[in-house]
Amino acid sequence: MIGLIGKKMGMTQVFDETGKLIPVTVVQVAPNVVVSKKAADKDGYDAVVIGVYEKKKIAITKPYGGQFAEGLVPTRILREFRDFEKEVQIGDKLDVTTLEGVRYVDVTATSKGKGFQGVVKRWGFGGGRATHGSKFHREAGSTGQSTYPHKTFKNNKMPGRMGRERVTVQNLRVVRVDAEKGCILIRGAIPGPRNCDVLVRGAVKKS
Numbered sequence: 001m002i003g004l005i006g007k008k009m010g011m012t013q014v015f016d017e018t019g020k021l022i023p024v025t026v027v028q029v030a031p032n033v034v035v036s037k038k039a040a041d042k043d044g045y046d047a048v049v050i051g052v053y054e055k056k057k058i059a060i061t062k063p064y065g066g067q068f069a070e071g072l073v074p075t076r077i078l079r080e081f082r083d084f085e086k087e088v089q090i091g092d093k094l095d096v097t098t099l100e101g102v103r104y105v106d107v108t109a110t111s112k113g114k115g116f117q118g119v120v121k122r123w124g125f126g127g128g129r130a131t132h133g134s135k136f137h138r139e140a141g142s143t144g145q146s147t148y149p150h151k152t153f154k155n156n157k158m159p160g161r162m163g164r165e166r167v168t169v170q171n172l173r174v175v176r177v178d179a180e181k182g183c184i185l186i187r188g189a190i191p192g193p194r195n196c197d198v199l200v201r202g203a204v205k206k207s
Helices: 119-123
Strands: 003-015 021-028 032-038 047-054 075-082 104-110 113-117 160-163 166-178 183-187 197-202
Touching: 003 047, 003 075, 003 183, 021 166, 032 075, 075 197, 113 119, 119 160
Parallel strands: none
Antiparallel strands: 003 021, 003 197, 021 183, 032 047, 047 075, 104 166, 104 197, 113 160, 166 183
C-alpha cells in the first residue's frame, strides 16, 4: 500500500476538462523521509516507516532518537505503511510524485473537536415539540429501566464529548497532483481542521 503524510491546507474549487466545477481539498506534502524498513523474517511483516517535519533537538530523547539511522534527522511524526508498493531505501525522500497514477485514496486524520454536546447534536435525536407548553425539547429522556435491574446499561446514546476522533474517509478521487507546488487536490472534504496532519493512502476498496 502506497501512501504519504501531508497537511490539510483548506478547500477550494477547480474546473475539470468539461468545465464542471469540482470542490477539492488541498493537501500539502513536505518531503517524507524513509526512516526504517521492517521485514517479514525479522518483524513478522513487511512495512516502511516514514517520518516528516524535523523534531527540535531539545525534545529528542535517547529512546526516540534510537529509531533513526545514523545521519538521519529525527522527525516529529512517524507513520508505518505495510506492504509498501514502491521499492525504497532508508534515507530516501518521497514527494507528491509518489502518488502519480493513483486515482482514489483513503484519507485518515483526527476530526474537529466539538466539545461537550447533547444528544440532539451528538446523535441526531429528534427531541420534543417546541410549542403548546411542552417542557420536553432537547433532553435525552429516560435512560434507566422501569423494572429490574433499575440501571442504565452501557453504550447508551447520551450527552458527552463529540469529535476529536481518528476518522478515515475512503474512495476519494484524486483530481490533480501538482509536483511543482508539492500538493494534492482531492475531491470533496476530508477530516480535521486546517493545518492538521493527514495520512493519504491508496484506496483499499477502489483502484
